[in-house]
Amino acid sequence: MIDRKQLKFTARGFLAGARPSPWMVVLAAAAVLQILSLLQSSVTNAAKIQSLLLEYYNNPENYEELLSRIMAAQPGVGAWCIDLLLQIMALMVSTGVIIFVIRTVRDGKGSFGNLLDGLPVLLRVIGYEIVTYVFVFLWSLLFVIPGFIAAYRYRQGLYLLLDHPEMGIMDCISASKHMMKGHKGELFVMDLSFFGWFFMQSVLLNCLAMFLPALAATLLVLPLSAFVRAYTEFTYFLYYEALQGIHYDSRIPSADKNDPVGGDF
Numbered sequence: 001m002i003d004r005k006q007l008k009f010t011a012r013g014f015l016a017g018a019r020p021s022p023w024m025v026v027l028a029a030a031a032v033l034q035i036l037s038l039l040q041s042s043v044t045n046a047a048k049i050q051s052l053l054l055e056y057y058n059n060p061e062n063y064e065e066l067l068s069r070i071m072a073a074q075p076g077v078g079a080w081c082i083d084l085l086l087q088i089m090a091l092m093v094s095t096g097v098i099i100f101v102i103r104t105v106r107d108g109k110g111s112f113g114n115l116l117d118g119l120p121v122l123l124r125v126i127g128y129e130i131v132t133y134v135f136v137f138l139w140s141l142l143f144v145i146p147g148f149i150a151a152y153r154y155r156q157g158l159y160l161l162l163d164h165p166e167m168g169i170m171d172c173i174s175a176s177k178h179m180m181k182g183h184k185g186e187l188f189v190m191d192l193s194f195f196g197w198f199f200m201q202s203v204l205l206n207c208l209a210m211f212l213p214a215l216a217a218t219l220l221v222l223p224l225s226a227f228v229r230a231y232t233e234f235t236y237f238l239y240y241e242a243l244q245g246i247h248y249d250s251r252i253p254s255a256d257k258n259d260p261v262g263g264d265f
Contacts, residue, residue: 002183002242004190010248011234015227018104020112022234027226029097029115034222036090038215043082044075088126092118095125097229099162101237105248121162128161128169135173152184153177159240179243190239197228 015022040046075083095118104110118125132154140147157176160167167175180187201224208217238248 002186002239004186004193007190007238007242008193008231008235011231011238013249014104014234015230018108018110020110022101022104022110022230023223023227025100025110025112025115026097026230026233027223028112029093030222030226030229032093032115033090034218036086036093040083040086043079043086045073045079088122091125091129092116092122094118095121095158095162097233098158098237101233102159102162105234105237105241121165124161124169125158128157128172131169132157132173149184152187153180155187156180156240156243159237183243187239190235194228194232194235197231201225201228 093115096115099117100110100114102110103114135154136147136150139150154173154176156179157172160172160175161169164172201221204224205217205221208220212220241248
C-alpha cells in the first residue's frame with residue numbers, strides 16, 4: 001500500500017522548494033493552452049454554433065432557418081486541419097509539463113524550456129494516445145465499468161513512454177498493466193482525494209461567470225487551475241515512482257503536514 005498522504009506532502013515540498021517555481025511553469029503552460037483553445041474555438045466557430053443550437057432549442061419552430069445557419073457556420077476542411085494542428089500543439093505542451101515534472105523531481109533541472117521538449121517524442125505520444133483511446137473505447141462497449149478499469153490499467157503508460165525511449169507503445173501498455181495490478185483502486189482513491197480542489201475551482205469559475213464574461217472568469221481562475229494541475233502532476237509522477245519502489249523526501253523541511261493545504265485536500 002502506497003502512502004497517499006506522504007506522496008502529496010512530498011509533492012507540496014517540490015511545489016514550494018523547486019526552482020524555477022513549478023506553479024509559474026505550469027501557469028505559463030496553462031496560458032499557452034488557453035490561447036490554443038481560443039484559437040480552436042475561433043477556427044471551428046464553436047461559440048457561434050453553440051449559440052445557434054441554443055437558439056434552436058429555445059425556438060424550435062424556426063427549424064429550417066436555424067438549420068441552414070448552423071450548416072453555414074460549419075468549418076471547412078482547412079479549418080478542421082488547423083484545429084487538428086492546434087490540438088497537436090496542445091498535446092505537445094501538456095507532454096512538456098510532464099517532462100518538466102520528471103526533470104524537476106529526478107535531478108532538479110526542470111526549466112521553462114521543458115514545455116517544448118514534447119516535440120521530439122510527439123509522434124510516439126500521439127500513437128500512444130490513439131491506441132489507449134481505442135482500447136478503452138472497445139472495453140467500454142462491453143459496459144461502462146470495464147472501460148473505466150481499462151483507463152486505470154493504462155495510467156502509467158505515458159510515464160513509461162517518456163521514461164524508456166527504447167520501449168514501443170504496446171510494451172508501455174503491457175508494462176502499465178503489470179504495474180497497476182492491485183493498485184487501480186488505490187489510484188482511484190487518490191483521484192478522489194483531489195476532489196476538493198477541483199470542486200473549489202469549479203465553484204469559483206461558475207461564481208465568476210455569473211458576473212463576468214466566460215473568458216474573463218477563466219483567466220481569473222487560471223492561477224488556481226495552474227496550482228491544482230502542478231499539485232496533481234507532481235503527485236501522480238511520485239506515485240509512478242513509488243510503484244517502482246523509488247521514494248523522495250520533501251525538499252523543504254518547513255512544509256508542515258498540518259498546513260491548510262495538507263491532508264487529502
